[in-house]
Amino acid sequence: MLRLKSKITAKDLSYILGIRQQSLNETLQKLEKEGYIVRTPSPKDRHVMLISLTEKGNEIKPVLHDCLDVLDEFHERMLNMRNKMGSENFQKMMRHSREMPFDGLFHHPFD
Structure with missing residues (x-):
């Protein structure tokens, strides 16, 4: 999904994938720790984090x-x-x- 939309919120991603946001956040933490994704604050709302692939994530x-x-x-x-x-x-x-x-x-x- 991150290849289709380069930056997406965890809320939107959990909806699209049909999984609870809490479950998704656990996976995102692991992916971020391994260097596959980064989370950055949204310019519109600093409380919302946008998820995007890193160079390492794009290589998969x-x-x-x-x-x-x-x-x-x-x-x-x-x-x-x-x-x-x-x-x-x-x-x-x-x-x-x-x-x-x-x-x-x-x-x-x-x-």
Whole structure:
């Protein structure tokens, strides 16, 4: 996921991966200790930490099937949200909300 979005919050990452933030933080601490990721304060809110890959982290070759599983699950979650909200409300939310994961990554992905 960090290859798709170079900086992401732990909250957004836990949502995308479908795991509790506490569990994710344990893993992130290990990855940071090993030098694969860094956490830096967000310029918008110094209390929010942005996670990004280090050079060492970028050198790891992704495991394609794991990435596809995560993306499939994320796609399924988005479809469920769209079904619950209705297409028009969902599209408005995706275009205008600045609090959603992947803000700015997609260019109107659900049109």
